[in-house]
Amino acid sequence: MADAMNGTMTGAEMVIKALIDQGVDTVFGYPGGAVLPIYDEMFKQNKIRHVLVRHEQGATHAAEGYARSTGKPGVVLVTSGPGATNAVTGMQDALMDSIPMVVLTGQVPTFMIGGDAFQEADTVGITRPCTKHNWLVKDTDKLAKTIHEAFYVATNGRPGPVLVDIPKDVQFADGTYVSPRNAKPKTYEPKVKGDPTAIQEAVALIQQAKRPIFYTGGGVINSGPQASQLLRELVAATGFPITSTLMGLGSYPASGEAWLGMLGMHGSYEANLAMHGCDLMICIGARFDDRITGRLDAFSPDSKKIHIDIDPSSINKNVKVDVPIVGDVGHVLEDMLRIFRSGGAQSDKAGLAEWWKTIQTWRAVDCFSYENSDTVIKPQYATQRLAAAMVAHGDYYVTTEVGQHQMWAAQYIPFEAPNRWMTSGGLGTMGYGLPAAVGVQMAHPKSLVVDVSGEASFMMNMQEIATAVQYRLPIKIFILNNERLGMVRQWQELLHGERYSSSYSEALPDFVKLAEAFGGHGIQCDNPGDLDEAIAEMIAYDGPVIFDCLVEKHENCFPMIPSGKAHNEMLLAASLDPGQIGQAIEAGGAVMV
Numbered sequence: 001m002a003d004a005m006n007g008t009m010t011g012a013e014m015v016i017k018a019l020i021d022q023g024v025d026t027v028f029g030y031p032g033g034a035v036l037p038i039y040d041e042m043f044k045q046n047k048i049r050h051v052l053v054r055h056e057q058g059a060t061h062a063a064e065g066y067a068r069s070t071g072k073p074g075v076v077l078v079t080s081g082p083g084a085t086n087a088v089t090g091m092q093d094a095l096m097d098s099i100p101m102v103v104l105t106g107q108v109p110t111f112m113i114g115g116d117a118f119q120e121a122d123t124v125g126i127t128r129p130c131t132k133h134n135w136l137v138k139d140t141d142k143l144a145k146t147i148h149e150a151f152y153v154a155t156n157g158r159p160g161p162v163l164v165d166i167p168k169d170v171q172f173a174d175g176t177y178v179s180p181r182n183a184k185p186k187t188y189e190p191k192v193k194g195d196p197t198a199i200q201e202a203v204a205l206i207q208q209a210k211r212p213i214f215y216t217g218g219g220v221i222n223s224g225p226q227a228s229q230l231l232r233e234l235v236a237a238t239g240f241p242i243t244s245t246l247m248g249l250g251s252y253p254a255s256g257e258a259w260l261g262m263l264g265m266h267g268s269y270e271a272n273l274a275m276h277g278c279d280l281m282i283c284i285g286a287r288f289d290d291r292i293t294g295r296l297d298a299f300s301p302d303s304k305k306i307h308i309d310i311d312p313s314s315i316n317k318n319v320k321v322d323v324p325i326v327g328d329v330g331h332v333l334e335d336m337l338r339i340f341r342s343g344g345a346q347s348d349k350a351g352l353a354e355w356w357k358t359i360q361t362w363r364a365v366d367c368f369s370y371e372n373s374d375t376v377i378k379p380q381y382a383t384q385r386l387a388a389a390m391v392a393h394g395d396y397y398v399t400t401e402v403g404q405h406q407m408w409a410a411q412y413i414p415f416e417a418p419n420r421w422m423t424s425g426g427l428g429t430m431g432y433g434l435p436a437a438v439g440v441q442m443a444h445p446k447s448l449v450v451d452v453s454g455e456a457s458f459m460m461n462m463q464e465i466a467t468a469v470q471y472r473l474p475i476k477i478f479i480l481n482n483e484r485l486g487m488v489r490q491w492q493e494l495l496h497g498e499r500y501s502s503s504y505s506e507a508l509p510d511f512v513k514l515a516e517a518f519g520g521h522g523i524q525c526d527n528p529g530d531l532d533e534a535i536a537e538m539i540a541y542d543g544p545v546i547f548d549c550l551v552e553k554h555e556n557c558f559p560m561i562p563s564g565k566a567h568n569e570m571l572l573a574a575s576l577d578p579g580q581i582g583q584a585i586e587a588g589g590a591v592m593v
Contacts, residue, residue, distance in 0.1 A: 007178075011140045011171040012037035015104065018147040020047050021180050024075050026066060026442055027051070028059040032079025034106025034119060037171035039077075051442060051471060054463035056083050058435035060090020060161075061461070064099045065439030068422045069397055071224060073100035073154050074439065080106045081119030084165075085126060089429060091161040092130040096426025097247060098222055100159035102150050103131075109169040110138050123165045134163040140175030148183030157190030158311040159222050190310060194327030194335060202282070202306045202323045203339045209280035209304075210351025212240045215263065215292075218247030218425070219285020219309060219329050221418040227330035228252070228418045231284065234337050238347050241359060243271040245286050247425045250415035260359070261368075264292045265561045266407040269367035269570065269584070270359055272559070275300055276567035277358070283307045285329045288318040289426065298566035308332045361587040364580050367559050368411050371575040377528050379405065379480045379551040383412040383452070386478055389535045396448040397440045399423065401433040401457030404486035404557045409452040431460025434477060438464055441473040448476070448539060455481040455508060455548075462514070468544040469519040476538050476545045482553045483508060490556045494571065495563070515546035526550040 009017070015038050019027065028051045031039045042050055053059040056078045063074025074094075078087050084105040094101045108117040124136045133153050137143050143166065150162045206212065214235060220227050228251045235242050235258050242252050243263040252259060261268030263275060275281070281303045286292070288307075293299040296318065305321040307314075308329055315324040325332055370380045383405075390396040391414065398413055399422040400406040406423055415421050422440060424432040433451040441449040458479055468475050480486075489503040512522030521541050525534040525548070538545045558573040572581065 007176050008174050009177055011143050011173055011175060012041045014144045014175065014177050016041045016045055017177060018144050019075065022151045024048055027075045027077050028053055028062040028439065029077030030056050030059060030083060032083050032106060034080035034108060034168050035077060053467050055461065056086035057089050058461050058464045060087045061432050061435035062439035063101050064090065064094055065399055065422050065436030066443045067099050067101060069419050069440045070443045071419060073102050073151060076101065076103040078105055080108055081121045084123040085121055088127060088130055091127060093424055093427040093429045094161040095130050098159045098218055100154040101161040102154050103161060103163040105163060105165050107165045107167040110167045127163050131163050132160040136165045137170055138167065140170050140173040143170060143175060144177045145183040148180045149185045152185060153188055191326055192328040192331050194325040194332040198323055198325045199332065199335050199339060202325060203336060205280055205304055205306060206238060206340065207346050208348060210348050211278045211355045212280040213274050213278045214240055214242040215281055215283045215286055216242060216248045216251055217245040217286025220248055220251035223329040225418065227333060230330060230333040230337060234333060237337065237340060237345050239352055241274055245292055246410055246423060248286065249410060249421045250418045253416040254414035255416060262410050266557055266559065269365050269559055270362040272567040272570060273362050274359055278303045281305045285309060287314045293319065294561050295564055295566045358587050362584050365576060365584050367572060369576060370573060374528060377526065377531060377549060377551045379408055379555050380412065381528065382480060382531060382549050382551055383408045385531050386535055387413040389539060390448060390450065393448050393539060396450065397444060399433040399436040399440060399451045401453045402428045402430045403454045403457055404490065405452050405454045405480040407557045430457040434458060434461050435464045437475040438467050438473060441475050450476045450478055453477050453479045454486060455479050456485050456505060465518040465520055465544060474543050476547065478547045479511060479549060480551050481548050482551050484553055511546050511548035520544035520546060522546050524548040
């Protein structure tokens with residue numbers, strides 16, 4: 001037991017005390033031989049909740065959902081060998097999407113390392129590419145300091161996952177505990193304040209721009225609620241239009257007048273064309289990934305570019321910019337807004353009015369409209385009705401899997417605030433949404449949490465329904481079931497000569513019976529006229545629900561920028577108004593229908 005007088009305790013006790021001192025209230029994990037001493041100490045306390053997942057990948061995605069919805073780091077505890085390797089996908093997912101996560105793994109005793117012991121793996125070597133940093137702790141006296149450093153690295157600068165590998169003998173041995181205030185790393189000090197000269201230069205470009213656009217990403221949300229508020233103030237002060245990446249949804253309200261919708265491969269017509277035609281792009285907390293830029297040599301060809309990012313390695317990596325500003329989004333926006341207002345808050349009003357006139361012509365195309373049906377549920381309609389029910393409910397969080405349903409959710413579900421939208425962006429991990437919903441619901445037990453899913457993605461980690469049942473988490477899994485790998489099938493139809501290679505499912509379970517087998521509630525709906533009532537039943541049920549929504553099997557998700565094309569080369573649905581498209585083309589919106 002810990003000696004309160006001199007601060008000595010076992011390594012396992014140190015782990016629990018360090019987590020408590022870091023303010024951790026929830027750990028997602030799965031026990032095994034190499035972490036049993038830590039689990040024994042977990043049993044002896046009641047300050048930290050442990051959530052027993054059904055697979056270690058589920059633990060990492062649950063921690064991501066918890067982190068994204070709270071702004072606090074998610075914590076994972078798994079055993080050595082397969083426990084650690086099963087967590088790799090979630091760590092890479094968190095690295096790509098800048099999600100703070102601390103993963104604690106057990107390891108075989110130090111004297112066995114390198115001897116191919118039972119459940120041994122080179123965890124540090126395997127996870128070096130998919131973490132911000134990782135540690136193998138061989139000295140119990142260094143364990144507490146290392147864990148505190150891990151939390152600092154995970155949450156400061158560009159957030160991301162870290163890993164601490166703890167051999168079993170280190171968990172048993174005694175050592176001296178150090179507090180968090182004595183454990184700040186000396187070699188990692190991210191820059192948070194932007195260069196004042198660069199900010200002044202950026203403001204000068206903002207004042208001169210005739211066709212500007214704010215391009216925002218997950219970095220706004222990672223910076224905290226103040227950054228989102230400052231962004232809203234800057235948009236109001238300038239009158240500029242604003243778009244966002246998939247990860248940035250909610251940083252600016254979907255109901256805002258300046259909102260153009262999501263940007264990128266399945267983004268809105270008006271957002272993509274504004275990005276292509278702008279003369280000034282202000283990129284805030286985004287990284288110019290390929291799903292946003294399309295063909296790089298045709299990306300915003302006539303614009304000056306400002307890039308605000310806390311990660312200096314993201315600046316000029318994919319797109320060369322004119323004004324780079326390294327710093328935390330919140331700090332930089334605060335300075336930018338102050339300087340802009342001190343100069344009389346001047347922008348080119350005449351040029352801006354003409355720019356908005358053009359954007360309104362593009363908006364009139366109504367790019368997310370579709371041909372509805374009275375007999376078959378269209379996936380767009382299902383998503384819209386779900387959105388309407390959630391908005392009426394008021395307090396909702398949304399997770400998604402990956403595929404067409406993910407894009408429809410981004411297109412049709414409005415987000416008015418940050419931290420309400422959890423999805424796998426950079427890695428595109430199928431199976432993310434259900435365990436992420438578990439993490440979100442643990443953090444927000446009284447809120448409505450919905451996983452918008454596809455039947456194929458759901459089956460990647462469907463075992464986590466058991467976790468939801470065990471912890472009485474009333475998550476709702478809303479499956480847009482088209483019996484296809486929808487996005488794969490869409491690409492095969494449009495880009496691969498309609499050769500549908502392994503993109504459909506011939507053996508699906510009865511999802512209603514599956515829900516009941518797990519101890520949850522199952523609902524199936526295939527009639528558009530019954531949809532609202534069925535969704536209401538789903539929301540009202542006080543427990544986990546699998547909603548099997550049988551939708552049109554061959555519906556495509558539009559707009560779509562084909563791989564290798566520019567923003568002004570979008571595929572649009574054939575059902576759109578040709579007259580509106582013609583006017584949009586005249587306004588500079590070239591398009592392939």
